[in-house]
Amino acid sequence: MPDPVPAWLLNIASNIQLAIAEHEAAEYLEDPEIHYVPMTPAYSKNIIIWQDRMVPLIDLNVLYGNPATTDYRSVIVIAYQQKEYMPLQYIALVLAASPDKIFVSDEDACGLPENYPESLRPCTLSLFQYNNQITSVIDMARFSAGDL
Amino acid sequence: MDSLGHSDRGIHHLALLRVEDIVLSFPQAEVLSIESLAQMDTAQLMPKSSGTLLYRSSELPVFTLNRDLALMVQAASGNRFCVAIKHPDTAQYFALTCDAVNQHSVEDETKSSDIPAVMQSPGSPITRLLKIDNKLVLMSSAEAMRSYINSTVGG
Numbered sequence: 114m115p116d117p118v119p120a121w122l123l124n125i126a127s128n129i130q131l132a133i134a135e136h137e138a139a140e141y142l143e144d145p146e147i148h149y150v151p152m153t154p155a156y157s158k159n160i161i162i163w164q165d166r167m168v169p170l171i172d173l174n175v176l177y178g179n180p181a182t183t184d185y186r187s188v189i190v191i192a193y194q195q196k197e198y199m200p201l202q203y204i205a206l207v208l209a210a211s212p213d214k215i216f217v218s219d220e221d222a223c224g225l226p227e228n229y230p231e232s233l234r235p236c237t238l239s240l241f242q243y244n245n246q247i248t249s250v251i252d253m254a255r256f257s258a259g260d261l
Numbered sequence: 262m263d264s265l266g267h268s269d270r271g272i273h274h275l276a277l278l279r280v281e282d283i284v285l286s287f288p289q290a291e292v293l294s295i296e297s298l299a300q301m302d303t304a305q306l307m308p309k310s311s312g313t314l315l316y317r318s319s320e321l322p323v324f325t326l327n328r329d330l331a332l333m334v335q336a337a338s339g340n341r342f343c344v345a346i347k348h349p350d351t352a353q354y355f356a357l358t359c360d361a362v363n364q365h366s367v368e369d370e371t372k373s374s375d376i377p378a379v380m381q382s383p384g385s386p387i388t389r390l391l392k393i394d395n396k397l398v399l400m401s402s403a404e405a406m407r408s409y410i411n412s413t414v415g416g
Contacts, residue, residue, distance in 0.1 A: 148396070149283060149397075150376070150390070150399065151329045153376075153382055160397065167374055167397070169377040256379065257378060261379075
């Protein structure tokens with residue numbers, strides 16, 4: 114059986130958690146300055162300026178049917194590639210708390226629950242149980258492509 | 262001239278219009294005049310306009326946007342200026358109210374970027390994003406803004 118792999122557990126809300134691979138976490142930010150962009154989707158109405166880049170800030174609460182967050186104190190910047198050998202790109206997620214380091218095993222994997230958000234299904238790579246809660250692994254490249 | 266506006270050996274001159282807590286930019290070459298809001302006549306030329314501005318012998322419809330880019334019929338309390346904007350079609354000239362207006366020259370166009378795909382929304386008059394001194398500027402153009410206004414007024 115393969116060894117458990119390290120990952121970052123991202124707490125979006127009490128009922129939403131995601132995991133990303135260790136190497137995908139670019140930086141955890143506390144209380145970043147956010148910049149409003151009008152006429153954008155409800156889940157992505159702000160950007161942050163991080164390391165001289167404009168990075169979209171995503172509120173996954175909206176896609177899960179929760180009210181939009183008003184608390185932007187915890188933000189994680191995530192690196193991804195659209196394709197292998199392409200330059201790194203970045204997206205940021207609003208969190209409810211700082212990320213936790215966890216270890217994930219294949220045996221934790223689980224299936225899609227019926228109430229899983231329709232818009233996230235195409236970009237969900239896998240799901241597993243952690244602390245008795247469904248935890249999603251999202252394909253950030255596909256999510257960032259914008260056809261939600 | 263390029264997508265950033267008037268180009269002078271790689272320098273792009275922009276007019277920055279502050280509306281509430283957002284900043285819109287237009288190429289400086291598209292700005293016809295900057296007037297005090299007191300110059301605006303409140304007679305409406307078009308639905309959803311706030312009034313009329315006389316530019317030379319033409320009357321231009323004046324539009325007021327809020328931070329969500331919704332058209333407001335009444336000029337907002339923070340508005341101080343009317344900026345007349347030059348559209349390629351003279352019949353489409355228009356003016357926008359704003360709280361403050363100033364010029365900025367950008368040397369390095371790499372500081373602007375496309376709106377990230379995950380944030381794009383059809384019909385938006387924002388064409389690109391630009392950062393100036395760690396602040397965000399929402400880039401637009403006469404054509405993009407007038408097209409947005411026309412579609413909003415028509416709807």
